[in-house]
Amino acid sequence: MIELNNIRENHKEIIKRLKIKNFDGEKLISELIDLDKKKREIQTENDALLNKRNTISKEIGNLFKSGKSEEANALKNETKSLNDNIQELKDSFSELESKIAEILYQIPNIPNADVPLGKTPEDNLTIFENGEIQELPENAKPHWELAKELDLIDFDLGVKITGAGFPVYKGKGAKLQRALINFFLDEAETAGYNEVIPPLLVNEESGFGTGQLPDKEGQMYHATEDNFYLIPTAEVPVTNIFRDVIIKKEDFPQKLTAYTPCFRREAGSYGKDVRGLNRLHQFDKVEIVQVQHPKNSYKALDEMIEHIKNLLEKLELPYRILKLCGGDLGFTAAITYDFEVFSAAQEKWLEVSSVSNFETYQANRLKLRFKNEAGKTELAHTLNGSALALPRIVAALLENHQTENGIKIPKALIPYTKFDTIN
């Protein structure tokens, strides 16, 4: 969430910037400033009372020690009314505090000044395009047909075992998954990321830390018995490694990568868009996460973009990079770049990666800080990106690399699949 200090000092600028996200923060923020002012007044008042009580208590102690119990008992009465007062102030203080928190949770991250204006995905800015969009043979098929014919993925079997959106990968289809995961992890390691294997279920606190909670619990599966959530992305457990951490500045940057399955409920979308691998409830993803000194976070973002470009080029897929417009930007992101690959047989672009800088928004929730040059604690910046999400990559690989003799595996991937064709 946004830092209260920042809102106190720059509320006009913040309201203006939030408009890029099509978020009207005027009312909430003025309410916030009001509550904050009241809260500080109460604290000052209460601190003075507490000070008084502490002083008196000490005196009582001393009096008892020197045997003057009558005087001590007289003082006791004095603290009675003080305590009533203190309790009252304490109550209104915590009430104000929770009201403030509640409002802060409702305000999205401030978009970077560089974020383009716009309301819908159509307004996203294509900033880069690479790779030939190849001519496919006349009888080119979409991936769900290819997957069925080649017996790579069994969607119906998944329906039987669990439900729609939980496919079963078989034979070379399963091996292709494993190959991609290993390929992505190796590439991330080469780029300096340390691999971790985090839990796939997280507690409530972790959900708050990265911004899935409150309000967005609908996207997550919830194990109510133990109040755990199935992770929608490795971002959640991996970023929460740094919850409540003060890192040494020489430990910057922190670069982690993790392969995990991801679970998304994603209710409410039907039809062609969710066909085959386009949208699943369970899918595999390799995530990259960075914790950075604020000075370097945008450099790190560029580096992450380069990393993902490299992956797509090695997979020989035509892709483009979009800079998300304000309206399409996520709640917690300051800026986001989406990577899309072209699905030849479906004749559309599929999102395969999303790279974001959250600046201090998550760090503030996580209390992820470092000591700056002046010795003060300061919030770090967090970033993450998919590198990459598997299903749509698989879809694009099948569709784009289909030939009359089967599916051709890109050269970079053959050492991992140990086969060069699927037929």
Add this chain to the structure above:
RNA sequence: GGAGAUAUGGCAGAGUGGUCGAAUGCGGUAGUCUUGAAAACUAUUGUGCGGCAACGUACCGGGGGUUCGAAUCCCUCUAUCUCCGCCA
């Protein structure tokens, strides 16, 4: 799942009602000494909130209670450890 024990600063570890934000040791930082380093010595060294600051205030696993006053007493939750059971 059953029984018992424990939870204190970066770490180890004292502290069982007031003078405790907390002894001591290790570690960190700065300095003295040294050509330099080590050793030794000296000082300093948690976090949040309010305040320009002085300073005030809160925090001893979390929450609640008793008390004029709680790290210390009571209740409760959670985590860890040991033993038993079960299991991969």
